[in-house]
Each structure stands twice: as structure tokens, then as C-alpha cells.
Amino acid sequence: MDRTLIAAAVMAAFAVSAAAQDKPAASPPPAWHQGKPPAMLESTLHPFAPHMTGRAAKELPIDKLKAPAGFKVEVWAEGIPEARSLAIGDKGTVFVSNRISKNVYAVIDRGGKREVKTILKGLNSPNGITFSKGTLYVAERDKITRYDGIESNLDNPQGKVVADNLDPDKQPGHFWKYLAMGPDGKLYFNNGSPQNVTMPTYIQAAILRVDPNTGVVENFAQGVRNSVGFAWDPKTKNLWFTEHGRDWLGDDMPSDELNVAPRAGMHFGFPYCHQGDTLDPEYGKHRSCKEFTPPALKLGGHVAPLGMKFYNGKQFPQEYQGNIFIARHGSWNRTVKQGYDVLRVVVEGTKVVKSEPFVTGFLVDEKGDPPMWGRPVDIAVMKDGAMLFSDDYNGILYRVTYNKGK
Amino acid sequence: MKRIAQSAAAAAVALFIFGAGAADPEAGKAKAQVCAACHGPEGNSQNPTVPTLAGQPEQMIATQLYQFREGNRKDAQMSPMAANLSNAEMNDLAAYFASVKAAPPKHQTSAESAKLGPELAKKYNCTQCHGPTLHGQQHIPRLAGQQPDYLRAQLKGFKASTRADMDGNMTSAAQALSDKDIDVLADYLAGLGG
Numbered sequence: 001m002d003r004t005l006i007a008a009a010v011m012a013a014f015a016v017s018a019a020a021q022d023k024p025a026a027s028p029p030p031a032w033h034q035g036k037p038p039a040m041l042e043s044t045l046h047p048f049a050p051h052m053t054g055r056a057a058k059e060l061p062i063d064k065l066k067a068p069a070g071f072k073v074e075v076w077a078e079g080i081p082e083a084r085s086l087a088i089g090d091k092g093t094v095f096v097s098n099r100i101s102k103n104v105y106a107v108i109d110r111g112g113k114r115e116v117k118t119i120l121k122g123l124n125s126p127n128g129i130t131f132s133k134g135t136l137y138v139a140e141r142d143k144i145t146r147y148d149g150i151e152s153n154l155d156n157p158q159g160k161v162v163a164d165n166l167d168p169d170k171q172p173g174h175f176w177k178y179l180a181m182g183p184d185g186k187l188y189f190n191n192g193s194p195q196n197v198t199m200p201t202y203i204q205a206a207i208l209r210v211d212p213n214t215g216v217v218e219n220f221a222q223g224v225r226n227s228v229g230f231a232w233d234p235k236t237k238n239l240w241f242t243e244h245g246r247d248w249l250g251d252d253m254p255s256d257e258l259n260v261a262p263r264a265g266m267h268f269g270f271p272y273c274h275q276g277d278t279l280d281p282e283y284g285k286h287r288s289c290k291e292f293t294p295p296a297l298k299l300g301g302h303v304a305p306l307g308m309k310f311y312n313g314k315q316f317p318q319e320y321q322g323n324i325f326i327a328r329h330g331s332w333n334r335t336v337k338q339g340y341d342v343l344r345v346v347v348e349g350t351k352v353v354k355s356e357p358f359v360t361g362f363l364v365d366e367k368g369d370p371p372m373w374g375r376p377v378d379i380a381v382m383k384d385g386a387m388l389f390s391d392d393y394n395g396i397l398y399r400v401t402y403n404k405g406k
Numbered sequence: 407m408k409r410i411a412q413s414a415a416a417a418a419v420a421l422f423i424f425g426a427g428a429a430d431p432e433a434g435k436a437k438a439q440v441c442a443a444c445h446g447p448e449g450n451s452q453n454p455t456v457p458t459l460a461g462q463p464e465q466m467i468a469t470q471l472y473q474f475r476e477g478n479r480k481d482a483q484m485s486p487m488a489a490n491l492s493n494a495e496m497n498d499l500a501a502y503f504a505s506v507k508a509a510p511p512k513h514q515t516s517a518e519s520a521k522l523g524p525e526l527a528k529k530y531n532c533t534q535c536h537g538p539t540l541h542g543q544q545h546i547p548r549l550a551g552q553q554p555d556y557l558r559a560q561l562k563g564f565k566a567s568t569r570a571d572m573d574g575n576m577t578s579a580a581q582a583l584s585d586k587d588i589d590v591l592a593d594y595l596a597g598l599g600g
Contacts, residue, residue, distance in 0.1 A: 030574035044534050049545040049572060051465055052472040053493035053500075059428035081493060100572065101476070172574070370544060 031173025035196035036248045047332045048370055052101065054081035054395030060373055064361035067400055070317075073359055076388060076399035077107050077114040083390040083397060085178065085307060086380040087131040089151045094380070095119075095136055096390060096397070099127040099176045104138060106154050107397065119154050120147075127228075128179030128189055137212070139177040139189050142167040146212060163210045163217055166191065171204065174226040178307070183237050186211050186218075190241075192226030197246045197271050197280065205270050207241060207261070221261045223292055225270040229307040229378070235322060238262045238350060240296070242305035242326055245274055247333040254278055256303050257295035258326065260350045266293045297352040302331035303339035307378030307390075315385025316402050322347070325358060327376035327389055337363060337371035342379065342389055342400075359389070359400060429464070429494075434502025437495060444483060450509040454555040461508030461541075462548050467500035468493075469545045469572065478570040511551035515597030523594025526587055531579055539600055545572070554596035561588045 032047055057075040065073040080096050083105075087095040094107040104120035120126065120138065128139030136150040136157075143164035147157045166189075167175050174192025182188050186209040193205045200206070207221040207230065221241075230241035239261045245254040254274030261268075269276065269292035271283040276294025279287060299305050308326040323346050330340035342359035345352055362374040375393040382388055387400040438449065441459070446452045449459035459467060473479035474488035475496075491499075515523070527533055527540065535546050542548035549557065563569030564580035565588070571577045583591070 030578050032573075033575075033578070042534070046535055046575075047573065049465070049469065051468065052572075053468040053496045055497070056428045056494075079493070 031195045032247065033196070034173075034198065035246065040248055044369075045333050045335070048375070048393070050082050050100070050375075050392045051394060052081060054079060055393075057394075057396055060394060060396075061361075061364075064364070064373075065359060065398070066361050067359050070402055070404065072401050072403065073398055074401075075396055077116060077397045078395060079116055080105050080107065080390075080397065081395040082392045083395050084127050084377050084392050085129050086378045086388060086390055086397075087129045087136065088380050088382060088388075089131050089136070090134065091151045092383055093151050093154070094382075094388065094397070095129050095131065095150075097126050097129045097138070098123075099125055099392070102126065104129060104136075108154075117154055119150075119157055125176045127176035130179045130181050130187070132181040137162065137179055137181070137187055139166075139179040139187075141175050141177070144177075144179065144187060144189065144210065144212075162187065162212045163215050166203075166217075169194065169201070169204075171195075176228070178228045178230065180230055180232075182209060182239070183232050184209075185213075188220065188230060188239070190224065190227040190230075192224075192228075192244075193270065196248065197225075197283065199271060199283065207239075218264070220264050221266050221268060223268040223270045223272070224259070227259075229305060229326065231309050231324070233322070233347065234310055234312055236262070236349065240308065240310075240324060240347070242299070242308055243268065243270075243295070244304055245301070246271070246280070247302065249274075249281075250301075251334045251336060252301040255295075255298035255301055256305050258297040258299055258305065258308075258324070258345060258352065259293070260296045260347075261293075262350060267291070268293050268295075296347070296350065297345060297355060299326070299328070299343070299355075300331075300338055302334045304329035304331060305339075305343075306376070309379040309381055311381060311387070313381045313385025313387070316387075317404075320344070325379045325387065325389075327379050329375045329377060330363065330372055335367070337366045337368075339363070340372045340375055342376055359398075362391075427494075429497035429501035431498070431501040431505045434498035434500070437499055438502050440487070441499070448506045449503045450506075451553050451556075454513075454553045455559070456553060457556045458508060458552055459503040460506040461551075462503055463542045463544055463546065464500045464504035465545045466542060466547045467503050468496045470547075471496040471499065473570050473572070480570075508548070508551050510599045511597055513551075513554055513593075513596040515593050519590045519593035520597070522590050526591055527594070530582060530587070530591075532591070535575065540595060540598060541600070549595045550598035550600060552595055554592045557592040557595055558588055561591065 057078045067073050082098045082101045083096045084099045085097040096105040102123045103118050106117045106119045108115045123140050125141040126138050130137050136147045138145050144162045145159040146162050171194035177189045179189045188209045209220045210217045226244045227241045243257040245256050272287040273289040273292050306327045306329050311320050311323050326343045328339035331337050340362040341357045344358040345355040362372045365371050374391040377390045377392045380388045444456050445459050451458040471488050474484050540549040564576045
């Protein structure tokens with residue numbers, strides 16, 4: 001089982017389907033391929049793969065990156081292949097995760113030079129990381145582990161399992177997790193839809209939470225096809241989360257979503273209703289969108305919103321306080337590509353007031369293959385109020401700073 | 407003392423990271439001398455069981471070296487070759503082999519495969535990812551002119567779910583292939599030039 005995770009997942013899916021039928025001739029599609037209608041069988045749209053060995057910033061058009069007047073975008077660290085989720089320690093250590101690769105890295109700023117250390121190796125899709133009270137929590141495919149006192153133990157981290165058996169069905173797709181510590185002291189994580197669009201079990205297509213002290217897992221929100229980003233509004237303590245809509249219903253349908261869940265037990269529609277107003281052609285029969293909570297904001301078809309954070313730093317102008325910043329990884333299931341940016345969203349209570357692109361420039365040819373040279377994944381706010389975001393396509397972290405004088 | 411040793415190691419890491427420049431085909435060419443023993447001059451293989459690297463997409467070469475180093479893909483000859491390569495070295499090698507032109511194939515496709523091959527390549531969705539001319543793109547390999555025994559072995563490996571596959575696509579696509587289909591496709595693809 002030490003081949004790549006996705007291949008292993010696909011094999012597991014084959015084992016099931018092979019047992020279920022006598023003829024092995026039928027070709028079970030990869031998870032992303034599932035749900036493709038006959039009319040789209042010859043579509044050449046495909047997901048993009050990151051450069052697994054990373055790319056150097058100096059071979060990339062970094063100067064194409066644009067932010068509003070007064071803001072500056074620069075490369076902060078590179079050489080972190082497949083840089084995914086971000087977490088920042090009390091002492092300023094920047095932790096970075098992998099999804100396809102198996103490492104967790106620590107980036108330490110030493111007087112303007114950044115040292116990249118691989119602190120954990122051989123993990124099982126360790127996409128989710130979060131830091132709280134001296135502890136780094138890491139969500140792998142099947143378990144969540146805590147590393148106490150991590151910033152004093154970067155060379156020899158000691159892990160204790162908080163919860164395991166989180167992927168009992170070895171689902172073929174959307175098994176990587178986002179992880180964040182809630183204001184209630186519980187760890188929140190997603191467990192996505194096993195394929196593009198299928199009927200989920202109770203712990204699939206959901207946001208779950210676990211009490212790190214007891215290991216008790218609860219279902220917090222259902223009908224969430226896959227969320228790979230969430231955060232709590234510091235003012236209202238409401239959970240906001242991004243969600244990827246299903247594929248193969250066309251360029252603009254359905255929209256990906258920004259949702260708000262002020263309480264546990266809400267259902268956000270998947271697989272019955274998409275974007276709050278459109279029934280699924282198959283699963284939506286006999287259902288109504290009125291049964292489900294609609295999104296707070298439609299983010300656009302296939303833009304792939306990933307990590308998000310509320311800005312609570314001291315550096316950006318006052319009007320940015322409490323805004324949500326969302327990393328949009330960018331579309332693949334769309335003939336004209338969009339996304340590949342950092343989006344700013346202004347919220348008031350449970351309502352979205354406005355949204356606009358904040359950092360752009362990765363998308364260079366909306367009909368190209370590939371159309372972009374980098375893909376934002378997660379956001380973090382640094383101690384000095386600068387914003388950091390990761391790019392898994394190249395293995396680079398970028399910093400956004402604000403200077404009033406300019 | 408331990409602290410000093412640690413910070414020295416840290417400095418070495420930092421130096422390594424920030425000393426890494428853009429992928430350099432010239433540096434890759436120098437490192438590729440050892441590859442020629444099996445993969446042939448300038449990565450144009452003369453051995454039907456060993457793949458041609460010349461003219462492959464850059465990202466594909468780096469990805470496969472990575473797969474060997476990480477142990478996802480295993481081969482008695484290649485695994486030890488990749489075991490100690492850094493990411494930067496892989497990128498240099500990738501840049502070099504991508505910059506070399508693939509030699510016209512020496513393989514002669516049979517008349518039967520020449521007729522059936524294009525139909526199978528469409529039927530089994532090869533052209534959807536590998537491109538209409540089967541020259542590959544991004545992390546997806548060029549198939550045109552690839553060595554026939556190598557192609558056959560990979561397709562059989564995907565079908566048996568023993569060949570590492572980053573996204574599951576090839577493992578899936580190969581399930582429907584009969585042994586005859588695999589023979590025809592390998593014979594057809596190996597003779598494709600351009």
C-alpha cells in the first residue's frame with residue numbers, strides 16, 4: 001500500500017467493483033471522471049497536476065502578480081514542493097502541508113532568509129494542518145494527530161493520535177482533509193463526496209468536528225460536497241466555509257460556494273440541490289431546493305475555492321478588517337478557465353456585502369492547457385499583519401504587504 | 407555543540423534551497439551522461455524495453471523521477487538511480503530531455519496495427535489526455551515513437567494495478583484493454599513519428 005494514495009484509492013475502488021461483477025471489462029472511472037454524461041464523453045478537460053519537484057521562482061513571471069494600490073506581492077519562500085495548507089505557530093514558524101506528497105514542512109525566517117525543514121515524512125495525504133496553543137494538529141486521510149510543543153521539537157516531533165479510522169470506506173476521491181481549530185476548542189475537518197456525484201454516507205460530504213480531549217467525532221454540517229477551507233468570523237463566531245460544486249454540468253453550472261453555518265445540523269444541499277437553486281438532474285428528482293441552506297455567495301463555476309481566512313492583522317487598511325480572503329485554485333472542468341486568484345469578500349453578519357479579486361495574474365491564457373502558471377491553495381495572516389498564501393503548482397509561498405506611503 | 411551542528415545543518419539547507427536556480431538543460435545534460443547507458447544517446451532508446459526520454463514533456467520526466475525516488479514506482483534499475491536525486495537535479499534532467507528532439511522511430515508497425523491502432527487510441531480515450539498526435543503534455547507522456555516492449559509492459563502494469571499512477575486515470579483506462587488491444591496499441595504507438 002505504499003504507492004500513491006490516489007492510485008491506492010482507485011485500486012480499492014476496483015477491488016470493490018471487481019467483486020461486484022463477473023466481467024472485469026467495465027472500466028471504473030477515476031473519481032473526477034464519474035458523472036460525465038454521454039454528450040461529454042469526448043471532452044478533453046482534465047485536472048492539472050502540480051509540478052511534484054517544484055519550480056524555481058526565477059523561471060516564473062512573478063511580476064505578473066497584481067494587488068490593489070499600496071499592496072505588494074512577493075515570493076516569501078520557495079522549494080516547498082506541492083505546498084498546500086498553512087498554519088502559523090506562536091513563534092512565527094510557518095507550517096506547510098502536502099496533499100499528494102507525504103510531508104509537512106516548517107519554514108523559519110532567519111533574518112530575511114527562510115529555512116525550509118521537512119519535519120514529518122511518509123504521511124498519508126496530510127493536507128490538513130492547524131496550530132493552537134503550542135500544538136500542531138495534522139489531519140491525514142484516516143486520522144488526526146497532535147504534536148505538542150512543536151516549535152521546540154522541530155527536529156523530533158512526537159505525535160499522539162486524536163482520532164482515527166476517519167476513512168473507513170477508503171473512498172476514491174475527496175479524502176484529503178482541511179483542518180481548523182474552532183472557537184469551541186474542537187477540531188473541524190471535512191470529509192468530501194467519495195466521487196464527483198454519488199449518494200454520500202453519514203460521514204461523507206460533511207464537515208465533522210472532534211473534541212481533541214475525548215476523541216468524540218460529531219457531524220457538524222451535511223450536504224457539503226467538498227470543503228477545503230473554513231474559518232470563523234471573529235465577530236459572530238459563525239463558521240464560514242468554501243465548497244466545490246459538482247463537475248460535468250457545463251462551464252457555469254453549478255457555481256462553487258461560500259457558505260455560512262451559524263449552528264450545527266444544517267444541510268447545504270449536496271447531492272440533491274446545487275448552488276441553492278438548481279436540482280441535480282439525477283439526485284434532485286423528488287426533492288426541492290427549499291429543503292436546504294443556500295450559499296451566502298456564488299463564487300463561480302469550477303473556480304475551486306480552497307483555503308480561507310478572516311483578516312485580523314494590523315497592517316492592511318481598516319476597511320480590510322474582518323474581510324474573508326479565499327484562495328481560488330482555478331477551474332479545470334470549464335472550457336474557458338477562471339479563478340487562480342485570491343478573492344476578497346466583505347461580510348456583515350451572515351450576509352456578503354461585496355466580493356472582488358485581490359491578487360490576480362496567475363491566469364495567463366483562459367483557453368490554454370495549462371491556462372495558468374500558479375495556483376493559490378491556502379491563506380494565513382502573519383504576526384506582522386502581512387498575508388501569506390501558498391501555491392502547490394510550483395511549491396512557492398507568496399507574501400502580500402501593505403505600505404501606506406505608496 | 408549540538409546547537410551549532412544544527413544551525414550549520416540549517417544553513418546548509420537554506421543555502422541549498424536558495425541556491426537552486428531555474429531548471430537548467432545544460433546542467434541536466436551533464437548529469438544525463440549516466441542515463442545514456444540504458445536510455446540511449448541523448449535519451450533516444452535503442453532498447454525495446456527501455457523508454458525513450460528525448461522529446462518527452464518536461465513535467466512528465468520530473469514527475470516520473472519523483473515517483474521512482476519516493477518509491478511509488480519501482481524498478482530494479484531506475485529506483486537506485488533516482489534515489490539520491492534532488493528536486494533541482496530532477497528539474498535539470500527534465501529540462502534537458504525535453505529539449506532534445508525525439509529521433510524518428512525505427513519500429514515498423516504491422517499493417518493490421520496501423521489500421522486498428524488509431525481506432526483503439528480513440529476508443530480507449532488515449533488521445534484525450536496524450537493529445538491528438540500522442541505527443542503528450544504537462545505530466546502526461548509522449549507515446550508516439552516510444553519503445554514497444556516498454557509500452558506493453560506499462561499498459562499491462564496499469565491493467566494489473568501494479569504501476570503507480572498519480573491520479574488513477576491510467577489504471578482506470580487500462581482496465582478495458584484486452585491483451586490483443588495492448589499488443590496492437592504498443593505496435594501502433596511505437597511506429598508513430600512526427
